[in-house]
Amino acid sequence: MSTEDRATQVVVIGAGVMGSAIAQVLATAGCHVVCCDRSTDQLAAAARLVVHGRYGWERAVERAKLSAADATAARLRLTFADDLAAVASADVVVEAIPEDLAAKMALFAEVGGRAADAVVLASNTSGLPVVALAAAAGRPSRLLGWHWSSPAQVMSLAEIVRTELTDDDAIATVTELAVRCGKHPVLVRENPQAWGFVANRVLRAAIREARLVEAEGVASAADIDAIMVGAFGWPVGPLSVLEGASEGWGDDRGGSVSTLLG
Ligand SMILES: NC(=O)c1ccc[n+]([C@@H]2O[C@H](COP(=O)([O-])OP(=O)(O)OC[C@H]3O[C@@H](n4cnc5c(N)ncnc54)[C@H](O)[C@@H]3O)[C@@H](O)[C@H]2O)c1
Known part of the structure; x- marks a missing residue:
């Protein structure tokens, strides 16, 4: 068809x-x-x-x-x-x-x-x-x-x-x-009082916590990402996701957005 x-x-x-x-x-x-x-x-x-x-x-x-x-x-x-x-x-x-x-x-x-x-x-x-x-x-x-x-x-x-x-x-x-x-x-x-809808609000919470975990010295950024990929099948970890969002996911482009999650 x-x-x-x-x-x-x-x-x-x-x-x-x-x-x-x-x-x-x-x-x-x-x-x-x-x-x-x-x-x-x-x-x-x-x-x-x-x-x-x-x-x-x-x-x-x-x-x-x-x-x-x-x-x-x-x-x-x-x-x-x-x-x-x-x-x-x-x-x-x-x-x-x-x-x-x-x-x-x-x-x-x-x-x-x-x-x-x-x-x-x-x-x-x-x-x-x-x-x-x-x-x-x-x-x-x-x-x-x-x-x-x-x-x-x-x-x-x-x-x-x-x-x-x-x-x-x-x-x-x-x-x-x-x-x-x-x-x-x-x-x-939409809840106009809140930034974001569902995907980014929940992701933002995960990123916040991942940064806290890293700052506490519990695990390195790479290990935090590896844990979330291995534990829950995330395609990328919470600390790598922003890089892909701003740079694109390919090996072939640069991007300009750094504000995805504010
Ligand atoms: N990058 C991500 O992972 C992602 C995911 C979901 C949603 N978003 C959202 O998508 C939107 C775009 O993000 P992006 O990463 O593609 O941005 P980008 O910076 O890669 O691209 C934006 C493009 O818009 C053009 N532009 C700016 N003002 C314009 C205008 N007035 N008229 C015509 N073109 C104009 C720019 O020249 C640029 O090419 C943003 O609102 C972003 O938050 C991004």
Whole structure:
């Protein structure tokens, strides 16, 4: 069965660690995707990564995760742009710019002014108040959190964050899209008084405790990580996870986010 669905036009804003990977996953799932970034260097890096990166299409074909024909088709569905013109015809917009509330609010104000009435807006924020982003967009019922885990090509969680005002049909649209991407959607409610949703709040507590354990001299950082990997099957330990979040997980890129967990 073809995964092609010409009706779903997605704009991903931000072509960094997360945005480039999210755009790749959505294109692989059959969406027509425009990945936007104001940095042309970043766009060029993203275009390279989605093909040649550690989790890019080339290696997916080598590892028989994807046929060469499907990889080519996905590649053709993904384009890059240094402006937001594509927002006007988007069904879904996924924002993945740095974790800065003022920057995200300014971006969503612009997106809200450009997008169609029926658009669904999603933010990949790690923990900023979704309700504030929704207000900035001027569409309090049409914006929700769609928190991806890194690397987005690999990790299965789609943490979908609703506010008190989010429309059920916006949630249904994103949930269905996440399933098409091969993800496991879990719907959570936002608590705007707390930083983060579920994944990062619980992870943050683990990192805090791991740092305390290290400071007490109970075990080295490497041993703490090894213990959590060995004991609970974590893919990486709590003290290594931040490095991957900011640098990307490949051997092929640098990143700029150091604020994932604040
Ligand atoms: N890195 C992770 O592991 C991870 C995981 C989950 C969620 N997140 C969240 O995802 C978001 C993006 O994180 P990242 O690690 O991909 O950041 P990044 O710094 O790698 O990429 C952000 C990109 O956004 C671009 N950008 C900035 N302002 C822009 C604007 N106004 N218009 C268009 N492009 C703009 C930058 O040029 C950059 O390429 C953040 O909110 C972060 O908290 C990150």
